[in-house]
Amino acid sequence: MAKKLTETIIAKAEELFDQVEVMAGYSKGSNPLKVSPCFIEKKQDLDQLIFDKLCINNLATYAYRLSKQVKGNIGMVLKPCDAKAVNQLISEELIDRAACKMLVVGCAGVLDHQKISRHLGGARVFSANIGPETIEVETAEGKKELKTADFYADKCHWCSISDQDMGGDVFVENQQKLQAPKKDRFEDVKQLEKLDLDQIEAYWKDEFSRCIRCYACRNVCPLEVCQDQCIVHLDFPNWQSQKVVPSENKFFQLIRVMHLAGRCVECGECQRVCPQNIGLLKMMKKMNQQIETLFNFTPGMDVEAKPPLLTYKTVEENIEEEELI
Amino acid sequence: MTEQEQKSPKKEARIVAFLCNWCSYAGSDAAGTARLRQPENLRIIRVPCSGRINPLFVLKAFSEGADGVLVSGCHPNDCHYTDGNFYARRRLEALKEYLPFIGIDKNRFSYQWVSASEGQRWQKVVTNFVKRINSIL
Amino acid sequence: METIYTLKKQDLKPWLESLAQDSDVYVPARDRDNSLVDFFNLSEIKDDLGFGQGQEKRYVLDLVEKTKRSPKQVMYPHWEDLLDFSYEKDPENIEDEKIKLSVSQEAPNSIIFGLKSCDCQAIAKMDAVFGQGIVKDPYYMKRRENTVLISLGCDTVFEDCFCTAVGGSPYGFDHTDLGLMEDGDHYVVFVYTKKGNALAQASNSYLAKADAKDGQDYKSRMQERGRKASEKMSSMWPKTAVEDMAEHLNKAFDASQWKKVSQQCISCGACTFVCPTCYCFDIRDDKDNRQGKRYRCWDFCTSYLYTLEASGHNPREDIQKRYKNKVNCKYNYNFQRQGHLYCVGCGRCVEVCPVDMDIRQIVAAVLKSKQP
Numbered sequence: 001m002a003k004k005l006t007e008t009i010i011a012k013a014e015e016l017f018d019q020v021e022v023m024a025g026y027s028k029g030s031n032p033l034k035v036s037p038c039f040i041e042k043k044q045d046l047d048q049l050i051f052d053k054l055c056i057n058n059l060a061t062y063a064y065r066l067s068k069q070v071k072g073n074i075g076m077v078l079k080p081c082d083a084k085a086v087n088q089l090i091s092e093e094l095i096d097r098a099a100c101k102m103l104v105v106g107c108a109g110v111l112d113h114q115k116i117s118r119h120l121g122g123a124r125v126f127s128a129n130i131g132p133e134t135i136e137v138e139t140a141e142g143k144k145e146l147k148t149a150d151f152y153a154d155k156c157h158w159c160s161i162s163d164q165d166m167g168g169d170v171f172v173e174n175q176q177k178l179q180a181p182k183k184d185r186f187e188d189v190k191q192l193e194k195l196d197l198d199q200i201e202a203y204w205k206d207e208f209s210r211c212i213r214c215y216a217c218r219n220v221c222p223l224e225v226c227q228d229q230c231i232v233h234l235d236f237p238n239w240q241s242q243k244v245v246p247s248e249n250k251f252f253q254l255i256r257v258m259h260l261a262g263r264c265v266e267c268g269e270c271q272r273v274c275p276q277n278i279g280l281l282k283m284m285k286k287m288n289q290q291i292e293t294l295f296n297f298t299p300g301m302d303v304e305a306k307p308p309l310l311t312y313k314t315v316e317e318n319i320e321e322e323e324l325i
Numbered sequence: 326m327t328e329q330e331q332k333s334p335k336k337e338a339r340i341v342a343f344l345c346n347w348c349s350y351a352g353s354d355a356a357g358t359a360r361l362r363q364p365e366n367l368r369i370i371r372v373p374c375s376g377r378i379n380p381l382f383v384l385k386a387f388s389e390g391a392d393g394v395l396v397s398g399c400h401p402n403d404c405h406y407t408d409g410n411f412y413a414r415r416r417l418e419a420l421k422e423y424l425p426f427i428g429i430d431k432n433r434f435s436y437q438w439v440s441a442s443e444g445q446r447w448q449k450v451v452t453n454f455v456k457r458i459n460s461i462l
Numbered sequence: 463m464e465t466i467y468t469l470k471k472q473d474l475k476p477w478l479e480s481l482a483q484d485s486d487v488y489v490p491a492r493d494r495d496n497s498l499v500d501f502f503n504l505s506e507i508k509d510d511l512g513f514g515q516g517q518e519k520r521y522v523l524d525l526v527e528k529t530k531r532s533p534k535q536v537m538y539p540h541w542e543d544l545l546d547f548s549y550e551k552d553p554e555n556i557e558d559e560k561i562k563l564s565v566s567q568e569a570p571n572s573i574i575f576g577l578k579s580c581d582c583q584a585i586a587k588m589d590a591v592f593g594q595g596i597v598k599d600p601y602y603m604k605r606r607e608n609t610v611l612i613s614l615g616c617d618t619v620f621e622d623c624f625c626t627a628v629g630g631s632p633y634g635f636d637h638t639d640l641g642l643m644e645d646g647d648h649y650v651v652f653v654y655t656k657k658g659n660a661l662a663q664a665s666n667s668y669l670a671k672a673d674a675k676d677g678q679d680y681k682s683r684m685q686e687r688g689r690k691a692s693e694k695m696s697s698m699w700p701k702t703a704v705e706d707m708a709e710h711l712n713k714a715f716d717a718s719q720w721k722k723v724s725q726q727c728i729s730c731g732a733c734t735f736v737c738p739t740c741y742c743f744d745i746r747d748d749k750d751n752r753q754g755k756r757y758r759c760w761d762f763c764t765s766y767l768y769t770l771e772a773s774g775h776n777p778r779e780d781i782q783k784r785y786k787n788k789v790n791c792k793y794n795y796n797f798q799r800q801g802h803l804y805c806v807g808c809g810r811c812v813e814v815c816p817v818d819m820d821i822r823q824i825v826a827a828v829l830k831s832k833q834p
Contacts (some may be wrong), residue, residue: 029813029818030819030820030822030823031621034818035816035818036726036817036819037725037726037817037818038726039725057817057818061728063725088352101328104442105500117621118497119631121527122620123620124619124620124621124622124694140619140694145536158682169444180372189426191428193425193426196427197425197428197430198428200425200426200427200428201427201428201429202428203428204427204428206392206495210496210498210730212531212731212735213539213540213731214730214731214732214734215730215731215765216728216730216731216732216734216816218730219728219729220728220730220817221570222817227729227766228766228767233767235746238748238749239381239385241746241748242541242744242746242757242759243538243539243541243748243757243759244759247388250388250427251384251388252380254384254427255381257380257382258381258384258421259379260380261416261419262419269816272816273730273732273816275530275732275735275736275814276496276498276530277496277497277498278496283427285424286426287419287423290419290421290422290423294415294418294419294422295415308415309416309419312408312411312412312414313411313414314401314402316413316418317419319414319415320473321414321436321438324433324435324437324449324450324453324454324457325446325447325450325455
């Protein structure tokens, strides 16, 4: 099945390729549980493209950078959730809709390879056969069978757009439908909110004591296009110290939250790439939850919509101003 | 209040206030000129418009140890730059609701509208805000 | 002739705890809350640390898994204060302002327990950076002098390990003070340096001297196990010999492959910050009114800001150039400068890379192309 889907994608990519200068897609990774982003510049190389349940990366990460690098159009293989990020970039006029050809592929859910490899204790994996029900892996310690449902990326559990074309140029339908079991999107947010303020503060202090400030979360974010000019690194004004201490690490993350307020499409890349397993995504989710209740806005769904913090209403229905008198 | 409590030295609340140049700053000035009594806990930072206030200013103040942060600007529809305070309202409201999630009491932050002529209103706002912060401390 | 001791497994805990009485002992442990393995200071987590499975504690001693971060941070912390400064006005002459400087540095006695041989190799390479030449780095050296390394031979080979390809071996104990080998119900302890010897003698209530015959036996067994583990190692590394690497990379400096292999890099610092041999730092000031601290913190060469000049010009503007520099720094420039590669094959960078860049494949691809 996966093979047939890949063939369709390659065929569609070939059709699209005449209009683009470079095509971003997925190719075979360095080990059987990983896939690697690839950038194809020649038509005959298109057969490198693959698409399977391991394609978790959000290629929209490269959209802004590629569009600045190449003169012509760019093409991208995107899952519907990735296309949200591209839509958001378009709506903010950071990339040009006409210069970005989107090949959107219906998605049956993607697996987080880190969850699998953590489960296997980091053992060498020689081969992996991924089915809708089970994953068969061959490791140095022998063969193992795992349940696929346990290893879906978090975002797949509350995805509702897996078979939508999200305004892409080409849509490749996936015969398989989304198989990830449904979960509450705000489960972890609610869990944390049950605690007292002191406990919440202690929770974040503990989380951010692990942060090594590698900035992978920021750099992988498709919407944080200003990473080379980030205020984190400024000396004048000295927004924040480069000392890696929990309070500063938390402040760095708050910069990200504020920067992404009303923009974050919850692709979950920041949390996935964190080498220290910090639960960053709930910070973003909480802000999104508020933006939804306050302004009834979900980022990335409509390229015509204006981001809620870049506009206003003279009378805000959902804001209740407090009187201190 | 018992005698014991009265004697114990109480920590003085440190409050950072961001005031719009065109209204609230002048409003607080008016309160001062009119010799209205008000608490001295505020460190005032004058900004050109409440729309100038980056939510990160507020978060930075909290992370540097402020006990409370007060933002005050022109009344809606009265902005010197037409619509700065409308943008500010959206941002600051989003911020305010977010504070508890990172372990900060949302009562430690407030945004208010005080015009240049409202010295008395300013006095009330400040007095009540300081009272509120003191009750949390 | 080196001395060989044995340590009963049940004595490991009391031994480490006795060592922790007058030193900071760093042990590799898994944090159950987030499933990360890292070096922790024993005295900080003592009550929450379980030795062996089946204990309901937050941390569990983990002597098999590779730690996520390298132990370099014990001697070369992520950030450290270099000096305090303050401006003081002369009350007699207010035009005259003096800068007062003061340096304070703590270098507690430290013991790192449970290092892998790759980590030890890496520390030797760090010594070469900070401790050679006319000016030695006092901050690093002071800590290094007070640190004892106790390493443990590796029998488990992970997905990303490639130490044999860069001249190491799973039982390569050449830079350690004490080397441990697990053996049934006890550990065999090999002493390699004076520092190690002193430590072993001070712990005579836990360590028992092995007799000469057993010693020979242990030694040959250790070599055998090292060989076995090496065989399991990945063979993805290019066929080029370590000595020829620098020359080949020089030839490949303008290879068109660089663009292809580095295009997916997102310029984050994850690989640098987990690398046991990366040593670049930045010096900055935290100034508060009239006083402040000057500190240094790790920097990473894949960052756009790393080479950004005050004029606004950036000689390594695109990621291709930055990544090329990173690879060359590890396999070429430092080989020419110090005579050995600045990669110990621990594979941490491969493991953490968010976009699946495997330095083994990248080097292989570049060396294969060679022609510009």
